[in-house]
Amino acid sequence: MTDVKADPRDPRPLIGEPLALDLLNTRWAGTPVNDLLAEPDGYGIWLASAGLADRCRTADPGLTALRETREVIAGAVQELCGKGELGAEAVARLNGVLRQGRLRRELGPEGPTERVEVDRPEWLASWLAVDDFLDLLDRGARRIKQCAHEACILYFFDTSQNGRRRWCRMAVCGNRAKAARHYEKARG
8 A cells, every 4th residue: 555645535445555556446346337537537536646646637648548558457467367477468568558658767966866757748647557567566466466355346465464365445345245155154
């Protein structure tokens, strides 16, 4: 989880996961599926909750790039959860987003610095999300998980010591699953 304070207007049930997964969690269960990025206002809310409002503008091209990037990361995560590894197409799509920018390291008066440079400003949030995804892969791809509750579509990075976390939030999805098991036992 990040130390950024979420925008109070953010309606999502799970906020504060690493940036790449936080982007995936801009969609959550509902009928139809809720999508924070369906409207430009939601893009601004997400940027604020992610701590990027001061670095990214809420112009439409940025929203379009971010929606594309969400699909790229979603495809990669689905491959990881299904096959345990990334296929060539997922790698190419992730690299396509990364080609929109670069990390520039310099030595400044106060020591080493690094900053992200992007070819077009609308790609900054997207580049940062994919860069974060690479960091998660480095920290342990098997710890990128989808909530085990059948009605939940949220993702989390499992930071538990044993890596056996199953629920996005135990207080909600975990309790629902326990209640359902209890109900089934009582009926049967």
